[in-house]
Amino acid sequence: MRRPRQGTAALNVILLLYLVVFYAPSLVSSISVSTPAELHASKGDTVTLSCTFTSTSRPTSKMTVDWSYRPQSGGPPLTFFHFSSRAFLPPDGQFAGRIRWEGTPARGQASISLINATLNDNGTYTCSVRNPPDVHGSPTSYTVLTVTPKAASIHFSDVAVLLAFVLLPSTIVTLILIARILCPKKKHNQSKAYRSPIEVTEGEENGVHPPPKEKKASCCDLYMMDSEDEEGYYELKKRPPTDEGYAESQC
Template sequence: MDPPSTPIMCRVELRRTALNSVLLLYLFGVFGLSQVCSIEVTTPSELHATKGDTVRLPCTFTSTASPTSKMRVSWSYTPQTGGPALVFFHFLSKAELPKTGQFAGRIKWQGTPARGDVSIYLINATLNDNGTYTCDVTNPPDVFGSPKSHTVLTVTPKPTTIRFSDVAVLMAFILLPSGLITFFLVGRMLCPKKRHNQSKAYRSPIEVTEGEETGVSPQAAYIKSTTCCDMCLMDSDEEEEYYSMQKMHPREEEYVESQC
């Protein structure tokens, strides 16, 4: 009876071994993999900029392990027209900026890995920078999960605008001198007419002396208006003045004598 019990015991032992193996695999999957699959990288889906701007390409990550010297960050670029991805930036203990190619001298590292920030700046954006930018972070032992994230950058031409300084310069060097010259010429044309009109302005009866309205000089008008009766009433001084004026205007003298 003893021999038949041996196979049964072996089967029980095999079942126990298999059960322990499954339990170990389960525990490893729950506790082991959860420790290496928790990294998460995040970037905005889209970014918009104007030509010539400095664009911030933000990228953050979360990890169960603190960043160490083994943490690696890389940025790659895929053109909008398509093609292979170009890795242009690396960070491994320190930033390795691009020295050649499209992004040479135009990338600035502004990340803080201890705070989960691995962002960069793109200086003087151009229309050729349109495309997809990928941020890739690995932080051992967290090497699985979602270590990459993509953002699409769209750069548009800068709109043409007239600055106030440009308008001021235009007015100072073109419009202002031409306006002064025009004002001077118009003034020269109008001033003679104004003086001519003033010379012919209406004069009141008080301003018009006797003899001016008939075109005769004041002295001649005085002699002409003198009658014989007036001459009789003149004193010696007035007679001398009268005769002196008669010598200057002999025609008026004849006219006075005819009245007498």
């Protein structure tokens, strides 16, 4: 009765060792890579393609990072960046001179920067990290980048030109109109003293004209008179005024 029990125990030990040998690496030695699902940028911007990873093993010189790109129109992915102890930037092609390594493997960073983004950069970017002996888990992650045209913006120079050619002339015209309304014209004042030839004043309807106003002699006029004229002038001043119209009516 004891032999069957001993055989069963031995079988259980064998099964346990089998599970440890074949499944322990997948449960312990694994790596996980994560990236944002979507990224949006404007034309000409510098875009950071973020990629982080976690590993049960400390990163060593055997760790590698690969970035690949698949256009939005489709097609096979193209690897344009590789890291193994140092960064290998793309020497030619679409991304030549526009990739910058931003990663720090000791901190779980495997990011890169895309300089001067263009509309042709739209597509799917894949980050792959390998850190032996961590060969299981999720070593890759994907990011969809969408680049749009940059919105038009008004610069200070444009505002200055607008003020100089539009607002300034309109302000001057407005001030001139206000000045003409508030300040009366000289002709308007002179028109009150001017009288049309057909206008008739009171007393002129019956043919009677008012005597002209006597003009007072100025100092200059007295200076230009002769002595005899000057005596006659003073005699006229001494005489009492007579009404010529009344004298005519007595005759």
